[in-house]
Structures are given as C-alpha cells and as structure tokens.
Amino acid sequence: MKALEQKILSEGTVLKGDILKVGSFLNQQLDVSFLLEMGKEINRLYEGSEITKILTIEASGIAVAVAAGVVMGKNVVFAKKNKTSNVSGKVLSAKVHSYTHDTDYLITVPEDYIKSGDKILIIDDFLANGKALCGLIDIVNQAGATVAGCTCAIEKGFQGGGDELRRKGYRVESLAVIEKMSPENIEFRK
Amino acid sequence: MKALEQKILSEGTVLKGDILKVGSFLNQQLDVSFLLEMGKEINRLYEGSEITKILTIEASGIAVAVAAGVVMGKNVVFAKKNKTSNVSGKVLSAKVHSYTHDTDYLITVPEDYIKSGDKILIIDDFLANGKALCGLIDIVNQAGATVAGCTCAIEKGFQGGGDELRRKGYRVESLAVIEKMSPENIEFRK
Numbered sequence: 001m002k003a004l005e006q007k008i009l010s011e012g013t014v015l016k017g018d019i020l021k022v023g024s025f026l027n028q029q030l031d032v033s034f035l036l037e038m039g040k041e042i043n044r045l046y047e048g049s050e051i052t053k054i055l056t057i058e059a060s061g062i063a064v065a066v067a068a069g070v071v072m073g074k075n076v077v078f079a080k081k082n083k084t085s086n087v088s089g090k091v092l093s094a095k096v097h098s099y100t101h102d103t104d105y106l107i108t109v110p111e112d113y114i115k116s117g118d119k120i121l122i123i124d125d126f127l128a129n130g131k132a133l134c135g136l137i138d139i140v141n142q143a144g145a146t147v148a149g150c151t152c153a154i155e156k157g158f159q160g161g162g163d164e165l166r167r168k169g170y171r172v173e174s175l176a177v178i179e180k181m182s183p184e185n186i187e188f189r190k
Numbered sequence: 191m192k193a194l195e196q197k198i199l200s201e202g203t204v205l206k207g208d209i210l211k212v213g214s215f216l217n218q219q220l221d222v223s224f225l226l227e228m229g230k231e232i233n234r235l236y237e238g239s240e241i242t243k244i245l246t247i248e249a250s251g252i253a254v255a256v257a258a259g260v261v262m263g264k265n266v267v268f269a270k271k272n273k274t275s276n277v278s279g280k281v282l283s284a285k286v287h288s289y290t291h292d293t294d295y296l297i298t299v300p301e302d303y304i305k306s307g308d309k310i311l312i313i314d315d316f317l318a319n320g321k322a323l324c325g326l327i328d329i330v331n332q333a334g335a336t337v338a339g340c341t342c343a344i345e346k347g348f349q350g351g352g353d354e355l356r357r358k359g360y361r362v363e364s365l366a367v368i369e370k371m372s373p374e375n376i377e378f379r380k
Contacts, residue, residue, distance in 0.1 A: 029303045030252075030266040032259035058249035059268070062220075066256045069222035076220040078249070113219045 001175040014183045035067035042068045051121045060125040079107040092142045094135035116144030127152035130161020191365040204373045220253045229261035239338045241311045250315040269297040282332045284325035306334030317342035320351020
C-alpha cells in the first residue's frame with residue numbers, strides 16, 4: 001500500500017534495536033481516516049473470501065481491526081495477553097514468546113467467540129518474528145475454525161516471521177513490508 | 191442510550207464483586223455495527239463542542255474511541271498503562287490506583303500528541319470509581335488542553351466515580367448508567 005509506505009517514510013522513526021516508531025498514526029496516536037484507508041485496502045485484498053470474523057490482539061491491533069471491521073461489516077474479537085497461566089473461564093489459549101521482554105505470555109480468547117466453521121481474518125499492527133500471529137493461528141485451529149489470512153499493517157520482512165508463515169501455506173498480506181531499515185533509510189519490498 | 195441498556199440486559203452477566211461481563215459486544219468480542227451506533231450517540235451528545243481530539247486508555251477503550259472517531263472524523267490518542275515508573279521519552283503521565291488489582295500504575299501519553307489549545311473528549315468503556323478518568327483528565331490539564339467531556343459506554347453509577355466528577359464540574363455523559371445490579375436484576379438510572 002503506497003500511501004502507507006509514504007506515511008512510514010514521512011512520520012516513522014527508526015530507533016536502535018530494529019524498532020520502528022509510528023506513534024503518530026498507528027500507535028498511541030491513531031489517524032482515524034488513515035485507519036479507514038487501511039481498512040479499505042484489507043477489504044479489497046480479501047474480497048470474496050467470505051470472512052466471518054476478524055481476530056486481533058490487544059492493544060494496538062484493536063484499532064486496525066476495528067477500522068477493517070467497519071469497512072468490511074464484520075465483528076472483531078481480540079485476544080488478551082496474560083502474564084501468568086492463571087486464566088479463569090472457558091478459554092482458548094496459546095503461549096507466545098516475547099523477544100522484546102524475553103518472557104512467555106499467554107494469549108486467551110473465550111471459547112464462545114470463535115466457532116468451528118468461522119473463517120477468520122487475523123489482523124495486527126506489526127509483524128516481526130510472527131510469534132503473536134502463530135499464537136492466534138493456534139487459537140483459530142483449536143476452535144476448529146479456518147484462517148482465511150493474516151494481515152498486518154507493517155511487516156518487518158527482514159525478521160522473517162511473515163515469510164515463515166507463507167512457507168507454511170498461510171496467506172499473509174501485509175500492507176507494507178520493510179526489507180531493510182536504519183535510522184537513515186527505510187527500504188520496502190517490491 | 192436505550193439500545194445499549196437493552197443490549198446489557200440481553201447479553202450482560204453480573205458476577206460477584208460488582209463485575210458486569212459484556213464480553214460479547216464490548217470486551218474481547220466487539221460488535222462493530224453497535225460500536226458505530228454508540229459513536230453516533232457520542233457525536234450527537236457533543237455536537238457543536240468543537241472537539242479536536244479523542245483521548246482513551248488501552249485496551250478496551252480503544253474500540254469505542256475509534257468508532258466515535260470514525261463517526262466524528264477525529265483522531266484518537268490512547269494512554270498506555272505501565273506497571274513501573276520506568277518510562278522513557280517525553281511523556282505526560284499520571285498515577286492511577288487500580289482497586290481490582292490493588293496496585294498503582296502509571297498511564298502515559300507522548301507529549302507531542304496533546305497540545306495546549308486542544309479540546310479533548312475522553313472516552314472509555316467502563317466508569318466505576320473514576321480513577322482512570324481522573325488520570326486522563328490530569329494528563330489533559332498537564333498539556334494545557336481543555337476537557338470537553340468524559341463519555342463512557344457503561345457507568346456503574348453506584349460506585350460514585352461519575353457523580354464525583356460531575357460535582358467537580360466536568361461534563362460526564364455515559365451511554366448507560368447502572369444504578370443497581372445483582373445476578374438477578376440490572377436497574378438503570380432514569
């Protein structure tokens with residue numbers, strides 16, 4: 001999505017440790033009309049896919065998922081992140097490793113919210129090593145539902161998580177894929 | 191908002207400890223068309239108020255705030271919750287006490303995202319004792335901006351936080367105010 005690449009170039013900042021700050025429109029500050037543009041692009045990508053529901057993960061994923069839900073007329077479910085394995089109620093859960101904090105956390109979704117027969121579009125803001133997406137895919141599989149695709153706003157292509165999922169046969173459509181980045185330069189996948 | 195009261199009566203569950211579960215449409219599962227109805231009601235309430243920006247807090251507040259932002263054509267900023275006081279960068283912050291977890295946490299917003307002169311509409315999903323709203327109001331004041339009003343989807347009127355803010359002179363418009371609740375019955379403020 002060219003408009004997103006332009007927005008990343010004009011408003012994004014690359015920090016040490018392969019961190020891309022896009023706080024001005026995607027994290028903490030949400031550019032609502034731009035979120036809707038992303039929602040339209042996601043809708044275009046999955047036209048005819050008969051998506052029944054969107055699945056995302058708190059917190060920043062919620063904004064992109066709701067914007068796509070508005071455009072596509074679909075409901076959104078978000079997984080919660082829990083520090084401990086102490087989860088009550090009937091939930092689907094998956095363990096996710098966070099490289100940033102070097103810790104495991106549990107993501108959970110009440111089992112009522114994803115049913116066998118659902119065609120789920122997974123949406124998140126960032127895709128790096130893909131561990132959060134793998135956890136969400138795991139939850140969809142546990143429910144006996146189908147993953148129609150995974151879409152992230154920004155994929156850090158150089159971290160390999162997206163390509164690993166593509167090799168496993170999942171449809172992964174990121175709105176912008178960064179091939180290389182440094183504080184001086186950001187290069188997108190062609 | 192009658193439609194929200196109906197939705198709470200038909201889909202909500204009251205648990206021990208004054209907990210109202212509305213997971214099927216407001217928490218974890220998001221009923222997107224209903225979120226937009228709430229957004230329209232918020233837009234109607236603040237018509238003519240010249241809101242410049244919406245402020246909310248992660249995670250569940252984001253969905254309601256984005257829906258209102260879509261209807262009102264305004265951008266959203268969300269405060270992050272941090273367990274520690276270890277926050278980097280130039281941020282506005284406020285300490286909030288959580289009764290649920292009996293702990294203090296710090297909420298933060300990068301100082302670039304709220305400016306003196308902004309007229310801020312604060313939005314959250316729940317209003318109980320009002321501590322989170324007080325923290326958000328504190329942040330708006332630190333920025334030299336104005337609080338145009340506070341709107342929560344569901345106010346637990348019997349916990350008093352909303353009325354305390356009204357006594358202080360803030361405009362607090364909740365879409366549904368629960369006066370009394372038990373596992374058998376939910377009564378709304380007239």
